[in-house]
Amino acid sequence: MHRRHFLVAVLCLSLGGLHADLVVLSSGRTLEGRLIEATDQELRLETFAGPFRIPKARVVRHDPKGGGDFAKYEAAAQAGEKDPSAQLALAKTCLGHRVFARAREHLVRAAALGVEEAKTAALSQEVDKAEAAWRKGLPQPVGVLLKVGTVQVLDEKERTWLIDRVEAASALLFRITNGGLYIQEVVVDVGSPKGHLVYDRAFTGTPEGSGSIPMGPVNWDPAVVVHEMGHALWGLPDDDSAGSGGKWGVSKYPCVMAHQWDQGFGPCCRQRLSAAFRKERLSEFFDRLEEECEGFVPDTQVTWKGAPAPKQARP
Ligand SMILES: [Zn+2]
Secondary structure (H helix, E strand, O other): OOOOOOOOOOOOOOOOOOOOEEEEEOOOOEEEEEEEEEOOOEEEEEEOOEEEEEEHHHEEEEEOOOOHHHHHHHHHHHHOOOOHHHHHHHHHHHHHOOOHHHHHHHHHHHHHOOOOHHHHHHHHHHHHHHHHHHHHHOOOOEEEEEEEEEOOOOOHHHHHHHHHHHHHHHHHHHHHOOOOEEEEEEEEEEOOOOOOEEEOOOOOOOOOOOOOEEEOHHHOOHHHHHHHHHHHHHOOOOOOOOOOOOOOOOOOOOOOOOOOHHHOOOHHHHHHHHHHOOOOOOHHHHOOOHHHOOOOOOOOEEEEEOOOOOOOOOO
């Protein structure tokens, strides 16, 4: 839901000299590539790992002459445009950088320029194998268990609505954590005032607490649910400017508590979540850029306690 205003479109491809850009993110991650455009808010960078939009708030260093490897690659790509063996070499370079799509492009080009099929097929197999191994090593989204109590016995319509809200919160959590966390299971204890969160039809106040947090119908907004989950599941503190008093969603310390995608993760949130999910390597998700966060939110399993599940299947 972040809007982008391209106020100043500045830089286009400049091919003079063997220079490309090096960008260091606040996480310490470095990216080499070619700057395509710079605006007040972000840099657009063509890198070995694909094209990225990088929020300026996350950039700690930008060296327009630091991207030596990328510059060499670009020069070789230009020089070897019609050279079959150069295309093979470029495919190997891309394979080395794990840029599998580009590696395949160079192989197709090599084949079109007359490289014998046995050679391109062997390298193509190598690319497939390397990509499969890389994918296998990627951390998987981590599912969390959310316990919800309800003060009243809910009717069928209310139950369906509640699960819709939980699923929306799961989607938001997934997006906020760059595909790292989602609600794998929600256990709804109907008629019990205990849980991480407690649905209360009559509640009109502000949700507060660190467990069994009361939530009235207006409180089941995905951002609020995720915020209260931060308290109840991970003991995260309130942000100065989140919720009461401050402007919602604007935060000095962005986090699941008050998320601003372009600011990355605040240090406290990062530390606590990384510690809570050390085994699952959650911290690896924090450095991802938007373009690396595609994918579907895994389904949320619903378990009803104290009442039968709604009869009607939801669409
Ligand atoms: Zn709070």
